[in-house]
Structures are given as structure tokens and as C-alpha cells.
Amino acid sequence: MISIKTTNSLYEPEKVDVGIVHIGLGAFHRAHQAVYIEKNLNRNQGGDWGICAVNIRSNSQLVDELKANGCRYHIAEYQDSQNVELREINAIRDALFAGTDKEPLFEKLVSPKTKIVTLTVTEKGYYLAPADKTLRQDDPSIQHDIQTPASPKTAPGILVEALYRRKESGLPPFTILSCDNMPNNGSLTRRVVCELAAHRSAEFAKWIEDNVAFPSSMVDRIVPAMSDASRERLQKELDCHDQNAVMCEAFSQWVVEDNFPQGRPDWEHDGVQMVKDVHPFETMKLRLLNGSHSLLAYVGLAAKYKTVAQAVADEKFASLIRHYMGFEAAPTLDLPQEVQVQTYIDSLVSRFANDSLQHQLSQIAMDGSQKIPQRWLNGAEERLANDVKQGDLNATALGVAAWLFYVRGEDLEGNQYKVDDPMAQTLSELHGRCADPESLVREALKLNDIFSTTLSQSEMFSRAVLNAYQTIISSGVTDCLSFNNRL
Numbered sequence: 481m482i483s484i485k486t487t488n489s490l491y492e493p494e495k496v497d498v499g500i501v502h503i504g505l506g507a508f509h510r511a512h513q514a515v516y517i518e519k520n521l522n523r524n525q526g527g528d529w530g531i532c533a534v535n536i537r538s539n540s541q542l543v544d545e546l547k548a549n550g551c552r553y554h555i556a557e558y559q560d561s562q563n564v565e566l567r568e569i570n571a572i573r574d575a576l577f578a579g580t581d582k583e584p585l586f587e588k589l590v591s592p593k594t595k596i597v598t599l600t601v602t603e604k605g606y607y608l609a610p611a612d613k614t615l616r617q618d619d620p621s622i623q624h625d626i627q628t629p630a631s632p633k634t635a636p637g638i639l640v641e642a643l644y645r646r647k648e649s650g651l652p653p654f655t656i657l658s659c660d661n662m663p664n665n666g667s668l669t670r671r672v673v674c675e676l677a678a679h680r681s682a683e684f685a686k687w688i689e690d691n692v693a694f695p696s697s698m699v700d701r702i703v704p705a706m707s708d709a710s711r712e713r714l715q716k717e718l719d720c721h722d723q724n725a726v727m728c729e730a731f732s733q734w735v736v737e738d739n740f741p742q743g744r745p746d747w748e749h750d751g752v753q754m755v756k757d758v759h760p761f762e763t764m765k766l767r768l769l770n771g772s773h774s775l776l777a778y779v780g781l782a783a784k785y786k787t788v789a790q791a792v793a794d795e796k797f798a799s800l801i802r803h804y805m806g807f808e809a810a811p812t813l814d815l816p817q818e819v820q821v822q823t824y825i826d827s828l829v830s831r832f833a834n835d836s837l838q839h840q841l842s843q844i845a846m847d848g849s850q851k852i853p854q855r856w857l858n859g860a861e862e863r864l865a866n867d868v869k870q871g872d873l874n875a876t877a878l879g880v881a882a883w884l885f886y887v888r889g890e891d892l893e894g895n896q897y898k899v900d901d902p903m904a905q906t907l908s909e910l911h912g913r914c915a916d917p918e919s920l921v922r923e924a925l926k927l928n929d930i931f932s933t934t935l936s937q938s939e940m941f942s943r944a945v946l947n948a949y950q951t952i953i954s955s956g957v958t959d960c961l962s963f964n965n966r967l
């Protein structure tokens with residue numbers, strides 16, 4: 481018998497004011513930040529920290545559906561397949577689609593009540609050049625926002641226009657909190673916003689530099705994209721008939737740099753870790769959790785696994801990620817004081833094994849060009865700068881080889897699939913141009929949007945990638961899996 485705990489809102493939603501505008505109304509936001517705000521509103525029996533959640537370009541349907549339900553929805557937190565907490569959420573008080581609601585959006589952003597703007601727009605939503613982390617000025621959407629700043633299309637463009645209007649009205653700015661999986665997400669957001677604002681005027685960019693706070697944060701919760709199958713499951717298992725319900729794991733973590741000059745919810749009482757420096761938490765989570773996720777995704781898909789739980793149930797894959805985390809990634813980390821690395825690694829492996837989530841490897845495989853630098857490559861570069869021996873980066877190199885194989889868009893049996901990545905075309909052209917593995921690997925590592933010169937010039941690293949790639953295409957990825965996982 482499945483055990484279901486139900487938690488309902490303890491406040492009157494219609495009395496809650498909006499203090500936060502959130503850009504990027506995906507499943508992750510609804511299952512992470514909105515839950516922390518829900519807890520905050522429950523504990524304070526209401527307040528001024530309700531959320532107005534916004535989608536910029538896609539999924540206007542979700543906005544409409546949420547609004548039709550007064551923005552009320554449910555979260556199903558699966559501890560495992562037998563233990564679930566079903567939570568009612570009313571923290572989102574309004575939802576907007578920027579494509580059609582541009583002026584209502586600016587009204588919210590320019591309201592004196594709005595103190596914080598939070599973001600989950602994914603890595604590519606920042607329009608950063610992956611290698612030097614500057615604004616991609618040549619991107620057509622950014623060009624559009626430079627030419628017509630008053631009707632922007634991108635998240636940085638919306639932030640710049642809203643700050644501009646606030647400044648013109650003599651209002652203080654809001655604090656901008658990035659909740660995306662990037663190291664130093666606060667300073668990166670500051671950089672793209674200021675670079676874009678400089679096209680208005682240097683003085684305006686300086687005003688942002690001097691007055692806007694961009695705290696960093698580390699977010700963690702496994703939230704698979706919802707599908708018809710998962711909605712059906714919630715109906716059957718939990719009798720939850722909410723079209724907008726989201727399913728996720730029970731674990732959740734949010735570590736936030738405590739820098740909110742315009743005020744913030746007292747969410748340290750709701751399980752949020754408010755700290756001075758997020759960096760050690762961010763790099764640990766990115767390189768260990770997300771790094772293992774990407775490894776499982778590309779290597780697992782090459783082995784025909786579909787979900788994270790299926791892949792880690794295979795001893796060889798569990799050993800691969802344990803080896804990667806323990807021997808290749810952990811030595812690069814400056815860990816938060818309270819963290820025992822082995823305990824953290826063990827907890828990740830058991831979270832990945834949660835088979836109630838059906839977390840699709842193909843979901844994680846998306847946008848690899850934007851993800852693998854901070855998940856694998858930055859750590860590998862640090863290792864290479866510190867005298868590594870042959871074999872020391874073999875799991876990372878296998879990941880790169882499996883990613884390179886994945887982005888060709890065709891499996892070994894000749895079945896084709898769509899590669900969802902802003903660099904998909906470049907990567908497909910690369911495969912078209914380089915018929916033999918040797919030139920393919922050499923040319924791939926020269927893609928300086930992704931790989932630094934330390935990596936492309938490392939004979940040892942290139943050879944390890946090439947060996948793995950050749951094995952994948954000649955005898956299959958399983959032959960690459962003989963990793964020792966004992967620390």
C-alpha cells in the first residue's frame with residue numbers, strides 16, 4: 481500500500497501580495513522555489529512574498545492552465561515508490577506570458593512591491609559565450625534587444641528594460657537571483673545584464689553595477705519533465721487530477737548568498753541555507769551531481785538505457801559514476817566545511833536510484849554544449865594543470881566521447897534522433913566533415929566555445945577521448961566500463 485501524506489496551504493492565498501517576479505515557469509520552479517515560498521507563507525500565515533511567474537517565449541498553455549485554476553497546483557514528492565507527500569501550492573499568485581502580456585509584465589516588474597526577480601531560464605537563456613562567459617552580442621535575439629530595447633525578447637533584455645524603467649521613475653532596483661545550474665550564477669547574470677545595459681548608456685550600466693545586487697545560489701532537486709504518463713500515474717496512485725501537478729524527489733536543497741538589500745523572505749526558517757559564499761556548494765553540486773547526471777545520460781543512452789534509475793541499477797554504471805566523482809571530480813573541490821564527500825556521493829547514488837521518478841536520460845542530454853564545461857571540463861582543466869597521470873581522467877574522457885557520439889544524431893543501428901542543443905548544427909557539420917574518429921576528436925576538442933586550449937592541447941586527454949570513441953563505435957560503450965570505484 482502506498483503511503484500518502486497530504487499537506488494543504490494554511491493561509492488565505494488571495495490576501496498574499498506579490499513580492500517576487502519569477503522568469504521561467506517550468507516544472508523545476510514549481511517544485512523548488514515555489515515550495516520554499518509556500519512553506520514561508522504557511523509559517524507566516526500569509527505575507528508579501530507571493531510569486532508572479534512568467535514564461536517568456538514558450539509554454540503559454542501552462543500559463544493559461546495555471547490561471548484557470550487560480551494558480552493553485554500540487555507537488556508529489558516521492559521519497560520512493562511507496563512514500564509520497566502530496567502538497568498543495570498557492571505560492572504563485574499570478575502567471576504571465578511575456579509574448580502577449582508584455583505591459584502587464586513590466587507593470588509587475590516596475591511595481592515598488594517587487595523586491596526580487598528570480599530566474600530559471602536554463603544555461604542558454606543567459607546568452608553567454610561558453611568559453612569566455614561574455615554576452616553573445618551576435619545572437620539574433622540579443623541583437624533584437626539591442627535594437628528595440630523597449631520590447632525585449634530575452635530574459636537579460638527584460639531585466640534591463642525593467643531596471644531602466646525603475647531608474648527613470650526614481651524607484652530602487654530589485655535584487656536579481658539566478659537559480660540556474662551555473663557556477664557564479666550571480667556574477668554571470670550581472671555581467672550579461674550590464675553588458676546589455678551598456679548599449680543604452682555607460683551611465684545606466686554603471687548605475688546597475690553600483691545599485692543592483694546579484695546574489696548567487698545553488699539549487700538542487702530532481703524534477704523530471706512531466707509527461708502524459710506521469711500525469712496518469714498521479715491520477716491512479718494519488719487520486720490527483722491536477723493537470724499542472726509536478727512530480728519530484730523528496731530531497732530539496734537551496735543555498736543562497738545572503739545579499740538582498742531590498743529585503744527578502746525569512747526563508748532561513750524554511751530550510752534555505754543563507755550563506756556568505758555559495759561557490760563551494762555550487763561547484764560541488766555541479767561537478768558531482770550534474771557531472772554524474774551528464775555522464776549517465778550520454779554513456780547510458782549509448783548503452784540503450786532510458787532512465788537514470790535503470791542506468792545506476794547496472795553495477796558497471798554505478799561504478800563509473802562513483803569512480804568519476806571520487807577520483808576525478810572530488811579532488812578538484814574545495815568542499816563546504818560540513819560536507820563529507822563520501823556521504824554526499826553515497827546520497828547522490830541513492831537519489832539517482834529512485835525509480836519512482838522515471839527521470840529520462842534524454843532530458844539530461846539536452847543542451848550538452850552549454851552544460852559540460854561547468855560539469856566536467858573545468859574540473860578536468862584543473863586536474864591537467866596539476867600533473868595528472870595517464871588514466872586519471874578516463875571517466876571524464878569517456879563522457880566526452882559518449883557526448884560526441886550522441887551529438888551525431890544517429891545510433892549504431894542507424895536510427896536517427898533530434899539533438900536538442902544550440903550548437904546542434906555546428907556539431908552535426910563537424911560529424912559530416914570528419915569521417916575518421918581521429919580527425920573528429922581532434923576537431924571537436926578545438927571547438928573553443930566548449931573546450932579550453934588546456935584540454936585541446938593535452939595529448940593525454942585527446943588520446944583518452946579517442947580511445948573511448950573508437951571503442952564505442954567498434955564494440956559498444958559497455959566495453960569502456962571497467963572502473964574501480966573504491967576510494
Ligand code: CS2
Pocket residue numbers: 661699700701702703769770773774843844845851
Ligand atoms: C539535470 C538537472 O537536466 C539536467 O541537466 O542534471 O536538471 C538536475 O536534475 C538538477 O540540477 C538537480 O538538482
